[in-house]
Amino acid sequence: MAAKGKQSQMAQWNRSGYFRSSGSRDVNPDLQAERQTASFSVERLTTILDGGADNTRTRRAVEAVIHSDPGFSRENQYFQSQNERYEAAVRKSVHLKEKMHQMGWTENRPEIKYCYRALGGDLAFNVHRVFKNSILALGTDEQIAKWIPPADKYHIIGTYAQTELGHGTFLRGLETTAVFDISTQEFTLNTPKISAMKWWPGDLGRSATHAVVFAQLYIKGKCCGLHAFILQIRSLCDHSPVPGVIVGDIGPKMNFEHIDNGYLMLQNINIPRENMLSRFSQVLPDGTYVKQGSDKINYLTMIVTRVQMLWTEVIPMLLRACTIAIRYSVVRRQSKLNPSDPEAKILDYQTQQQKLLPLLATAYAFHFMNAFVNEFYNKGYTEIKQGNFDSLPELHALTSGLKAIITDYCTAGAEVCLRACGGHGYSALSGLPFLYTKLVASCIYEGENTVLFLQTARFLVKCLAAAHSGQPIPASVAYLSSVGSGKCKAWTKTDFLKPDIYAEAYRHRATRLLGNAATKLQALVQSGAEQYEAWNKCTIQLVQAAKAHCHYIIVKNFIDTVEKLKNEAEIQKILKHLCDLFALHGIFSNTGDFLHAGYISGDQMDMVTASYLDLLAVIRNDAVPLADAFDFTDESLNSALGCYDGHIYQRLYEWAQKSPTNQQVSRAYARYLKPLFQSAPSKL
């Protein structure tokens, strides 16, 4: 009865125009006004971001297909339990397979990446793809022929079981064993202690039938190191675990609840000799261990995974967060700037600009950096396929450092966007908590960021030594051998809008920090410290140096990207402003690095600040069009605050109605509250 009364009251209010339906296509006038004053063509910028008009067309066609299919709806995503999210992800993945077949989209075509974007990434079987990739990389032709076709058809679901409870980063420390028995021609796999249990592999907890398991290979009592083995873990008839296998789900996480990250224990599991992936090493029937070819190419798997995660899981999340927070910040009005005016759009407050506009610039910087890395990777990949491994160390160091810095910044950025939307940002319905909790994982998986920065640092230290001894060094670090000025040449605040000026400042900072760390390292070793001990004592400073290097690379790439847009005057102009903002915000936020050795003086730093603050006001005017250019559909953003039409309050209210908390009367009332209330004095 209460519900009925509510409905009739709602109907009455609706008739009176209290609620404007979010379905209507009118746009909030404050948001509309922002779009009318764009200094450039949003559509043109979108095609540039997409890498051409053809891509934009394909993307939009895919989005239309996906969004018109109710099987892909994300409507209830924020209300689902871990079980429900898993089930939905499996359902959508199987459905997507059919849809792809129906549409003629194959896995190598660009449509697949647009599907992923349209769906916001909530699909199952991501590690199944890694399972396949590992067989393709490490398997013999026979193994590929046997396992890939059924995997392609989802006749089997595989997982990639590397990480253990006790070991993630340090692969040599993995404790799972595979002992070869000549008499049976089989390997016997065991997870001999609790810390050896496989823990975290995706698709393992509830889906996988097979696994590529990494284990220490033992032949005749001798350890031959880590190798990969294919084994079945669940029955293809009834999905029950194979005898000797204990498998399950690792339970709730901060996000990724749609993925069944799992655990796996093995007790005396026997598999035939053919189930060791044997492209690069093989065990012969008599127990002879044979290494063949170079397995350096394996690094490529790790590298390509990092490159792919940046453009599917990481950078787009920052673009989404910026879109949501910037649109919200021109619809939300709060307090007054001028006491005689109406309340101000919150984006007109300098502090709000400080939070969001450098992030917008960062989003563009990362997008362009990513385009460069893809190109660099493809070039390296071709060379490596031809047997030329020269670019591998550079490619590895570059992608390690960039993965670390980009995930760090995107994670911090998502938090800033969330907090910049105040309480409404904290609501799950804003979409922002979801983006943050996904992004923070990216700082950990595919290489923990501190470890990655140190890998980049190790490469940089080597390159610096090579440069000092006059040896050639790779292009991305060539700046280490050039000699720059000891003082910044800027005289006015507008000098700091010259790319040469700020690029040189970043170069100086990176060179100085690396030089200092390397000098300290050398001094410690010369004073008698062991190499490992000296390295450990320099790691904080080495991480700083690696970050400064990556920061320089990103600034430099942004400058180069803007310079190439000579035929796009309007676009070039606004992107130049963004590039300036990205660069000056980086200096403004790390003043000490530039002031320390006096490269930039205190007075010059005041000019940086002045120019930086000027730029905020410039970018403010184009903030909404710059976010619009990312061209996310409402369905893909899935945010009550970020929709294109700006009807934030209507949507928050309408979406809240769908929450399970509003679908039923809580048992808490009858059980705990009713007895109390019935004791209330009647006179109240």
Next chain:
Amino acid sequence: MAAKGKQSQMAQWNRSGYFRSSGSRDVNPDLQAERQTASFSVERLTTILDGGADNTRTRRAVEAVIHSDPGFSRENQYFQSQNERYEAAVRKSVHLKEKMHQMGWTENRPEIKYCYRALGGDLAFNVHRVFKNSILALGTDEQIAKWIPPADKYHIIGTYAQTELGHGTFLRGLETTAVFDISTQEFTLNTPKISAMKWWPGDLGRSATHAVVFAQLYIKGKCCGLHAFILQIRSLCDHSPVPGVIVGDIGPKMNFEHIDNGYLMLQNINIPRENMLSRFSQVLPDGTYVKQGSDKINYLTMIVTRVQMLWTEVIPMLLRACTIAIRYSVVRRQSKLNPSDPEAKILDYQTQQQKLLPLLATAYAFHFMNAFVNEFYNKGYTEIKQGNFDSLPELHALTSGLKAIITDYCTAGAEVCLRACGGHGYSALSGLPFLYTKLVASCIYEGENTVLFLQTARFLVKCLAAAHSGQPIPASVAYLSSVGSGKCKAWTKTDFLKPDIYAEAYRHRATRLLGNAATKLQALVQSGAEQYEAWNKCTIQLVQAAKAHCHYIIVKNFIDTVEKLKNEAEIQKILKHLCDLFALHGIFSNTGDFLHAGYISGDQMDMVTASYLDLLAVIRNDAVPLADAFDFTDESLNSALGCYDGHIYQRLYEWAQKSPTNQQVSRAYARYLKPLFQSAPSKL
């Protein structure tokens, strides 16, 4: 059958000693070793942190009572849906009421705060307390006599309905109206547009029967500003909304799912004249509006709420996060420092020390700061009660800034702890995601942090002007009128371990940043800008100044606290190290602020770095005892990684078994996967 097979296999493995029960009281030897080399008495430090041995005893007695009662178990917390968490919180709150009655604990006794600590804060009816406090502060004696007794007994549950969909920070902008009708002697309340809907109040969505509603008071067409009204929103018989009320839950959030944050729409709700809270303003029967007394005391409600949230909801969360991450970091071994040694404890890596040890120092700094603020508040409260409001602006500015800086740092700290535990930190079972998602809310509620920093800045600008014109200024800002040296007097790295040296550096920084912002503000106004426009253009720098001020206050208080521990040599020594670490880490992390005007030179900054790195190694040795001294029970920490015995892997595994994802076979198998697998070729 599969489950049965698993059980028997598990039993077999258990017999073989594969699993060590986490219930046994043996401690992980790596963790044990850390405790044996403590340089001080942990028990003694605990009593100091508790404010005396009596408090420690009381706390432990309360913890024993709470933890021995299965009605308060937090065992399933990480597996619960929003509905389940709400229901559990209501159940526990009602149960706690009974328990308190039974134990003779009244609301004013210290036991209640220890209950809250033991329960990790997951209780309902927090806003019910604010409802009561607002009546106590704003109500007449008659109103208090009428409403407080039933509220105390939970015969009614109240909420505090201030925030609206469209307004949070800017109270004057609230749009709910209360129109007085002389003919009926009633107020008519309305939320006349969607943005006027009350949104966010806790305990509103599903529990509250009554609300204190803030609305713009209109008498004879004239707006008399914001006032508070008591109204019933749900029936005490069947809990259905009162006619004219639409009320519900705002849906999922990043955390606080146990709280039913709600929305409330009012259409022509009539309430008697007596229901306006009338201690400070009153509407007479003839419509005359009367103000009486000073309502300045209202600020105290806001201030005390912030003070209380710091010690119940914020600072303890950082202490918990540090405890979890530090214990984990001496049990977790990963990779090798010395190639010929076993794998190293991850806390032996400098980068891990850099993440966690400054946070540990920060936790102590905040704990001591909080003790000071409580004392300061109590002194101010006594004066204000006696009609002396002199300390109010200082108290308000101090608590605003400290709320902002402490919530900022604690939130960032929780993320650092989470990431420092790698993948296991990302598991909900670590407890760390939960701490982060709670803390990030504290940056928004009870005053958004940027707004709060600017309130502090406004106070500082006024004080600076007063100091320049020779007027007296409050104690906490007295340093603004002292004249310091323009250069830091340190000659060696050990000079930077002198509190005078670093305190003076922080003082110089705060004074300089404030002075610069104030000068810019003045210059803009003198060059013709409107005051509001000039203020907005300085806000980024004003926020920096406010942060520097708060940072200085916290460093200074840490120094003072350590100095007072003259009779506790051991404790004083280790806390002095922590204080040094906190101070030097702050300089190391904000080098630009100190280098800018040349107060600290580049060479001196290298000394800061050297001393800072030395301190990491010193604190490393006592890290576990320093975390142990916080004395959290395992039940209260509720972390698979942070338990006292250090059996991290066993607990992760055991706790994961309880996850709903392991309690049932997902429907996804039968629906989507089985049909696929049955097409698999039989030869696999």
